[in-house]
Amino acid sequence: MARIVMKFGGTSMAGSERIRAVAVRIKREVDAGHQVAVVVSAMAGTTDQLVGYCREASPLADPAEYDVVVAAGEQITSGLLAITLQSLGVSARSWLGWQLPIRTTAAHSVARIEDVGTAAILDSMAAGAVAVVPGFQGLTADGRLTTLGRGGSDTSAVALAAALKADRCDIYTDVDGVYTTDPRIVPRARKLQRITYEEMLELASVGAKVLQTRSVELAMKEKVVVQVLSSFSDAPGTLVVDEDDEMERELIVGVVADRNEAKVTLVRVPDKPGVVAGIFGPLADANINVDMIVQNIAKDEGTTDVTFTVPRSQLPASIDVLEKAQGAIGFAQLLHDDTVVKISVVGVGMKSHAGVAATMFRALASRGINIQAITTSEIKVSVLIPQDYVELAVRVLHTAYGLDGPIGTDAETDI
Amino acid sequence: MARIVMKFGGTSMAGSERIRAVAVRIKREVDAGHQVAVVVSAMAGTTDQLVGYCREASPLADPAEYDVVVAAGEQITSGLLAITLQSLGVSARSWLGWQLPIRTTAAHSVARIEDVGTAAILDSMAAGAVAVVPGFQGLTADGRLTTLGRGGSDTSAVALAAALKADRCDIYTDVDGVYTTDPRIVPRARKLQRITYEEMLELASVGAKVLQTRSVELAMKEKVVVQVLSSFSDAPGTLVVDEDDEMERELIVGVVADRNEAKVTLVRVPDKPGVVAGIFGPLADANINVDMIVQNIAKDEGTTDVTFTVPRSQLPASIDVLEKAQGAIGFAQLLHDDTVVKISVVGVGMKSHAGVAATMFRALASRGINIQAITTSEIKVSVLIPQDYVELAVRVLHTAYGLDGPIGTDAETDI
Secondary structure: OOEEEEEEOOOOOOOHHHHHHHHHHHHHHHHOOOEEEEEEOOOOOHHHHHHHHHHHHOOOOOHHHHHHHHOHHHHHHHHHHHHHHHHOOOOEEEOOOOOOOEEEOOOOOOOOEEEEOOHHHHHHHHOOOEEEEEOOEEEOOOOOEEEOOOOHHHHHHHHHHHHOOOOEEEEEEOOOOOEOOOOOOOOOOOEEOEEEHHHHHHHHHOOOOOOOHHHHHHHHHHOOOEEEEEOOOOOOOEEEEOOOOOOOOOOOOEEEEEOOEEEEEEEEEEOOOOHHHHHHHHHHHOOOOOOOEEEOOOOOOOEEEEEEEEEHHHHHHHHHHHHHOHHHHOOOEEEEEOOEEEEEEEOHHHHHOOOHHHHHHHHHHHOOOOOOEEEEEOOEEEEEEEHHHHHHHHHHHHHHOOOOOOOOOOOEEOO | OOEEEEEEOOOOOOOHHHHHHHHHHHHHHHHOOOEEEEEEOOOOOHHHHHHHHHHHHOOOOOHHHHHHHHOHHHHHHHHHHHHHHHHOOOOEEEOOOOOOOEEEOOOOOOOOEEEEOOHHHHHHHHOOOEEEEEOOEEEOOOOOEEEOOOOHHHHHHHHHHHHOOOOEEEEEEOOOOOEOOOOOOOOOOOEEOEEEHHHHHHHHHOOOOOOOHHHHHHHHHHOOOEEEEEOOOOOOOEEEEOOOOOOOOOOOOEEEEEOOEEEEEEEEEEOOOOHHHHHHHHHHHOOOOOOOEEEOOOOOOOEEEEEEEEEHHHHHHHHHHHHHOHHHHOOOEEEEEOOEEEEEEEOHHHHHOOOHHHHHHHHHHHOOOOOOEEEEEOOEEEEEEEHHHHHHHHHHHHHHOOOOOOOOOOOEEOO
8 A cells, every 4th residue: 555646737627527537547546545645736727817817906916815816726626626536436525725734935926835734634544535635825824825836736746745755746747757858859759767856857947847846856855756647648657766876877868958048149348357247247136047158268359258048038138237237347249149949968877977968069060050058067968059950959969869769659768 | 983894796796897896995985984894705607607516526516525616716706806905005905714714513505604703803904904705605613614505695794794893784786775676577666775684584585685584684683784785886775774663664665576486285185183294294304395374164074275385496396295195194186386476565564553464455356366375474464376466466565555656766765
């Protein structure tokens, strides 16, 4: 007998028929003798509708009252799933965020979970009842409702799994696992059987939207075994686990393209101490996250060119900030380009292998793809290239690192 | 400075524009220096939608989980109204049923309010904040959500007004007061300025759907001054108050038609002790409410005919129950008629005046309307007539008791 947390997203909860399919899936785990707690999202569309009501009421809605409104979505699906489980003969009851309670910070609409009360729910689960818990919501120390921010239900599930010391946290979603790259670009993409927390974090941070980043951080910290799998098929999913020395490791587990970057170049910046602070200080003050930074070596005349990327949506604001600071920074010209894309390769294997970056540069050069900027972390190499080459670059790298499987999604690999 | 509870129904809360109109109305009371608590219903249609989801999940939904689902509707409007009030510069916050708490019995989906916690809300109101409270919902002693049954928000408002010792409980609805009869039938119907609790109860029990019966009972018990008025106009409403000797009283305050009755006649029932129990015992066991009962005098052959009414929706069930008991009861024939209507005249004035019933019978006889059954209470006389005559009977009685005002809804009378 295992103790399992199952989490179902908004697409899985959208309407009575899908809720019934979810209940059937839960019943299977109960019939196998497991203790089950379930975390649910609101029906797809409901949260958007409730957020829309709040905006109509006031563009600057009080976040505490916003939370009262939007938390209702998960409350509804919790009750409906408990009813549906009972109709299948499965003992079940809902436990709202304030009933457990799920204690959070008081940062309304972006609260963080601090503690999950489990005494009552553990008794109920031990007595054979499935516990149905709304994701996304919690309670402040002074008794008000909070929400965790969009996508927060993943984090609710991992936090509950940690508090319950669950054997596994199964995240059911509308994809059936984590792939080596986007199967729409590379038909030979393979579903991964396993991936480490660090790899999942790097993939999430460069744009793979399978799990919310914070939920992966929490899983890593609390050593919660997370499984990503589909509500709509019975295929095995991808396990997100701690790094394990005994695993046969490949160098690279994924190739990801991030289309949300824009490039800015400041031409002929004086090459003197403090100039970098003069550029990035004003951007930070405007809450603009700068990502890749390349500073060329100084030119003869004592100036240098500085290139960096910002989120594409923040490019106009960035230009505005920099033009206002032109006098203080002293650059000659501002160039910008929002037709770039960041390609990253991720894998904990690269910690112990040289040559990962070299393979990347060679592969891209062989197809005439020009690299505009480079950044690296311990388990990731990212390059900026013209967006016209994005599909080609992803396919070339997928092949270069030996990730290609047979065409189709059936093949899996244990990395 | 007064302390006021204002209650707004689902039609008044249906959408952002109407919620804004409600907020403007509340702001007027706040600007006048009053302390205000507001009780809100769910948006019109929301509760039906949520109930529909529960039925789809299971025809026999667990009432405790049903309550979790449907209570979400009032939670949403509470948060939205608080946000809208704030956008008008009015300090406001929501207090959910479990936050006050509003303690109820554990009879899920038909719970009764036992106690309303007011410590926190009184502090908040004293500090100048409007308290927004969802109607219809409460909390059991063991911490689960409950609802009060359809229309329960009126009761929530009266219970809150009693707990807050409010000076007045204003019930805003889609009619602008209590009328002497249905203005769609009698254009000369007058809006009443005042009515007693007892009269309001009798009117409610015979089919005038302005206030939920239980809310009137509670207001009478707790001596809460209730005002019924329209969300959509500024016309003064109707005050529901304690009987006051100094009021100039008219005999009759209202004429009401109830189309939900069906007549059953058992022909040639043996006229012996215990036969009435033999008829009404099985009906009571089947939860069928019998209303008007007429037992004719015994005929020569030692039998009698017994006529009574049941709710029209329960007529098939009643026939079924009685036919199964035919052997035990011993009647010769069962006749039924669902084309009858009950007409009632109500007024506390009739306590001290004879002749009210005689006026009724004379007026109906003068137009050839046959009376099939009669019941009376201390402040009500009801007759059963063929439904074809309903409009004629209401008009004739409205005139006979001197209730006619000028045509239109502007005229009011202080009874």
